[in-house]
Amino acid sequence: MVIQPKKDTRVFKLTASKIVDPAIRHLDYKIDYEQAEAKFFIDTKRVNTKEFIPALKSCLESAYSWDIDYNSFVEATLPSFDEFELELNLRGIIDSILREPKKYLHKPKKPKSKKAGRQIQLVGLKNLSEEITNILSGENQIKDWTELPPNILDAEKFVAEIIASSKELEVEYEVLNWEELNAKGFKLTCAVGQNKRNSYLVTLRENREKHTDKPRKKIAIIGKGICFDTGGLSIKTGGNMTGMKFDMTGAGLVAAIFFALAKNKFSDENEVIAVLPISENLIGSDSIKVDSVIQSYGGKFIEISNTDAEGRLLLAEAISYASKDLEVSEIMTVATLTGAVGYALGKKYAGAWSSSEENWKKFNALAEYTGEYVWRLPLDKYYLEKLKSSIAELKNSATTGAGGASRAATFLAEFRDNKEFIHLDIANVSSTNNHSNTALAPLFKTIYFYLKGEGNLVK
Incomplete structure (x- = not known):
């Protein structure tokens, strides 16, 4: 059963996992809609930015809001990505998904509550890089x-x-x-x-x-x-x-x-x-x-x-x-x-x-x-x-x-x-x-x- 992201406003948990089963494809993902959980599979030796970004974007579009387990992505991508590169990629992906162009409306829509709005956050990333923020x-x-x-x-x-x-x-x-x-x-x-x-x-x-x-x-x-x-x-x-x-x-x-x-x-x-x-x-x-x-x-x-x-x-x-x-x-x-x-x-x-x-x-x-x-x-x-x-x-x-x-x-x-x-x-x-x-x-x-x-x- 496929659930349209904007109709299911639960916060899904996303965890990265190193591939151990050769039958699982690199950068594939599996979603358990009942438990509101997903796994993103990574072959550490093969991961690169040009493939990683579109694959993860595709995964994140399959549900509306996410808590991303940052430390699991660190473990699954090292040493191909250092932590600066990983943070740059993850935060860049999140920014691009959440950003919307300004609209010019005679009667603007009432702002939704913070709880109802789309949220994607990195759980476990304690100190944001100031350079990446800039x-x-x-x-x-x-x-x-x-x-x-x-x-x-x-x-x-x-x-x-x-x-x-x-x-x-x-x-x-x-x-x-x-x-x-x-x-x-x-x-x-x-x-x-x-x-x-x-x-x-x-x-x-x-x-x-x-x-x-x-x-x-x-x-x-x-x-x-x-x-x-x-x-x-x-x-x-x-x-x-x-x-x-x-x-x-x-x-x-x-x-x-x-x-x-x-x-x-x-x-x-x-x-x-x-x-x-x-x-x-x-x-x-x-x-x-x-x-x-x-x-x-x-x-x-x-x-x-x-x-x-x-x-x-x-x-x-x-x-x-x-x-x-x-x-x-x-x-x-x-x-x-x-x-x-x-x-x-x-x-x-x-x-x-x-x-x-x-x-x-x-x-x-x-x-x-x-x-x-x-x-x-x-x-x-x-x-x-x-x-x-x-x-x-x-x-x-x-x-x-x-x-x-x-x-x-x-x-x-x-x-x-x-x-x-x-x-x-x-x-x-x-x-x-x-x-x-x-x-x-x-x-x-x-x-x-x-x-x-x-x-x-x-x-």
């Missing part, structure tokens, strides 16, 4: 931001949110507005927000007075922050504009990761600088026109062949700024950049491009550790062939969609000035689907540990 809080922050309707979180409001968090955490910040960017030569960034003159460049840094003890590698992480994307004069048609509030996921992700790092005292290995180009790609009489030719902050002239390829314009100038002004040795970009990445990889894997084999191996190993999905695609000048212009150095878009995700990544790499470079295209994994208000926090943990310098986490 990581999960950061994941919820990016989800909260990206789920906000675009009439509530526009570019100005998003910048204000970032400033408020920066002040609270006492990190350094600099904000350049449209007029200041225009005066400094950020013509591509200004072109994107030209209709409303609401382009910004936000730079976040550690308080350098507190972190001067030893030299560290300087890494810039750049996030695309288009708070709404209409496509501009190359307007999105049909249902393609739905879900474009998620087009600031890259900047939201970068800001939330930076603030999580700040709460966890940053990194002994890396000096992390967050660069957030923020704007809205709107339609109006002042919108940038197709066929325009604009000189970028880095010097290159760009022919605008498609105003809906605006994200790469923001990122290109942010990359030049990080390379030239901030003098970093490595640059990472995170963006909902192309629809093409979804055609290439579907809805499971984010796309990745890297100029360094060593950095890619480290990043990919951390993705295995966190259970997050990323797939490397080619960074090859071959993709620039379709971006050749007869009147400028590059076009911003090609007439063909074939290889579009790699073409966009290779376009960005033209501005890196030989700095180490990783690009992450998260357009296909930023929300559950284009017609949902449910946000995701793609690659949050992987990026966090990469910037933290936690290579020792990987076994």
Whole structure:
């Protein structure tokens, strides 16, 4: 007999058990509905995060509320998981199940009593890791931001949110507005927000007075922050504009990761600088026109062949700024950049491009550790062939969609000035689907540990 979880509000007890009977399958579970108990079976030698997380989620969806015997999971997963990894996985799973998007209702439903609400708790975990708490809080922050309707979180409001968090955490910040960017030569960034003159460049840094003890590698992480994307004069048609509030996921992700790092005292290995180009790609009489030719902050002239390829314009100038002004040795970009990445990889894997084999191996190993999905695609000048212009150095878009995700990544790499470079295209994994208000926090943990310098986490 199968009982629908929401119709049986008893608290079930879940215990992990090492497999001793070879007939029992690894990561299978058995539920005794009469006793409100379940066992989750683990082959200690085979357990890994990418299989463990979806299997345990499936188990927890089979009943409404749970008391999870934490110590039994410690015993069943050691030494494959250390206690930090196990706590990170278990608390992350619970957070993702219990969290619901904010709803806007004229007559909100009466809140249920605490007893009637869904509860999933870890019994036996006495001291919660503060670092894990801050990581999960950061994941919820990016989800909260990206789920906000675009009439509530526009570019100005998003910048204000970032400033408020920066002040609270006492990190350094600099904000350049449209007029200041225009005066400094950020013509591509200004072109994107030209209709409303609401382009910004936000730079976040550690308080350098507190972190001067030893030299560290300087890494810039750049996030695309288009708070709404209409496509501009190359307007999105049909249902393609739905879900474009998620087009600031890259900047939201970068800001939330930076603030999580700040709460966890940053990194002994890396000096992390967050660069957030923020704007809205709107339609109006002042919108940038197709066929325009604009000189970028880095010097290159760009022919605008498609105003809906605006994200790469923001990122290109942010990359030049990080390379030239901030003098970093490595640059990472995170963006909902192309629809093409979804055609290439579907809805499971984010796309990745890297100029360094060593950095890619480290990043990919951390993705295995966190259970997050990323797939490397080619960074090859071959993709620039379709971006050749007869009147400028590059076009911003090609007439063909074939290889579009790699073409966009290779376009960005033209501005890196030989700095180490990783690009992450998260357009296909930023929300559950284009017609949902449910946000995701793609690659949050992987990026966090990469910037933290936690290579020792990987076994």
